Amino acid sequence: MxxxxxxxxxxxxxxxxxxxxxxxxxxxxxxxxxxxxxxxxxxxxxxxxxxxxxxxxxxxxxxxxxxxxxxxxxxxxxxxxxxxxxxxxxxxxGMTSSDVLDTCLNVQLTRAADILIADLDKVLAALKKRAFEHKMTPTIGRSHGIHAEPVTFGLKLAYAYAEFSRARARLVAARKEVATCAISGAVGTFAQIDPRVEEHVAKAMGLEPEPISTQVIPRDRHAMYFATLGVIASSVERLSIEIRHLQRTEVLEAEEFFSEGQKGSSAMPHKRNPVLSENLTGLSRMVRAYVTPAMENVALWHERDISHSSAERMMGPDATVTLDFALMRLAGLIEKLLIYPANMQKNLDRLGGLVHSQRLLIALTQKGASREDAYKYVQRNAMPVWRGEGDFQTLLKKDPDVKKHLSDAEIEEQFDLGYHFKHVDTIFKRVFGES
Missing domain, CATH: 1.10.275.10 (Fumarase/aspartase (N-terminal domain))
Incomplete structure (x- = not known):
């Protein structure tokens, strides 16, 4: 660290x-x-x-x-x-060194988990607040980086909230899994010490007695702990990358807060770079880097070797300290995130209504066209618009095959933006327990 x-x-x-x-x-x-x-x-x-x-x-x-x-x-x-x-x-x-070392490590990991859980609570609070602020703010959903169908910015944040809620639950479980104590002697048989000593120490240190140990506490417990930190780091990175993409000049739907006196580039005074999100991406990589040694520490020789020790001396502090910093930085980033609804609407309109193509496909099939024909009718009118040639709604109204099934009014009806958001309340209820 x-x-x-x-x-x-x-x-x-x-x-x-x-x-x-x-x-x-x-x-x-x-x-x-x-x-x-x-x-x-x-x-x-x-x-x-x-x-x-x-x-x-x-x-x-x-x-x-x-x-x-x-x-x-x-x-x-x-x-x-x-x-x-x-x-x-x-x-x-009657004790061995690992009785002290392993029990201490687990005390440290549980204390670290308590801080990380509090950090996650701050991230969740920030996401919830901003999600409700922009619950019905229209924006474009993208698949493969390409405009797909409308969503709301609140839904984007709700998705992240649900993901970090799962992260919190996993961390609570990982904390419980690693919160064990071993005072069982040189090979875990209690030959030189009474098991009741272990029970007493465990209770005093806020842990549970390890049901069966060798010279050490089983490292599958620690592997699960660090794997959980790695998954949380991946969630941090996923949200950070979303912000980085949304801050690109050509998109600019959201942007990191830029404080007075802040500088973006030593060469270009105009620059406002997503440096916090980029930083979080790098920190996430470092946390995940400790998952592999945690997994490899599981396979110790016989009742114990010391190959895990050097790795744990680094990964315990580094992974928890780095993730703690990353989560607090992410919470602050979300709290101050600048959001630009006007740019979202401009991007929504950029493809001239093509984002409603699926509604038109369904409407045509419901009026008697085969799915294959309906797809062909919609696509052949969409492609010129994709190339910047014409207006989608106008082209559809001039297409004789489309007009066999849909009136002008019915075509216009398929371009209702609000149609896409009719279940937002339901989704928010599922995610937050309220809408």
């Missing part, structure tokens, strides 16, 4: 001091449970809390010890012993 794309609240989850604080809490809660079970003296457990609960751990000292031990958890435990004194010998009994 780099400062440019980092928000302090999310970054604090991954700071060394936070990590060591969580490690201490895991060890101290385990000591409490061991004391209740009579494995270690109760006074020893109390001393651990009393001497280290409010300590600011010396990160530089831990790093110094690790340079000698080549083991981060041992380095931490050595530093903890320097703080606690003789009673530190009762810490970490």
């Amino acid at each position: 780099i400062p440019r794309y980092t928000r302090p609240e999310m970054a604090s989850i991954w700071e060394p001091q936070t990590r060591f604080k969580i490690w201490f809490e895991i060890e101290a809660h385990a000591a409490d449970a061991q004391a209740e079970l009579g494995v270690i003296p109760k006074e020893a457990a109390k001393t651990v809390w009393a001497k280290a609960r409010n300590v600011t751990f010396d990160v530089a000292r831990i790093d110094e010890i690790e340079r000698e031990t080549k083991h981060d958890v041992i380095a931490f435990l050595t530093h903890l012993a320097e703080i606690v004194g003789p009673e530190a010998r009762f810490v970490h009994q």
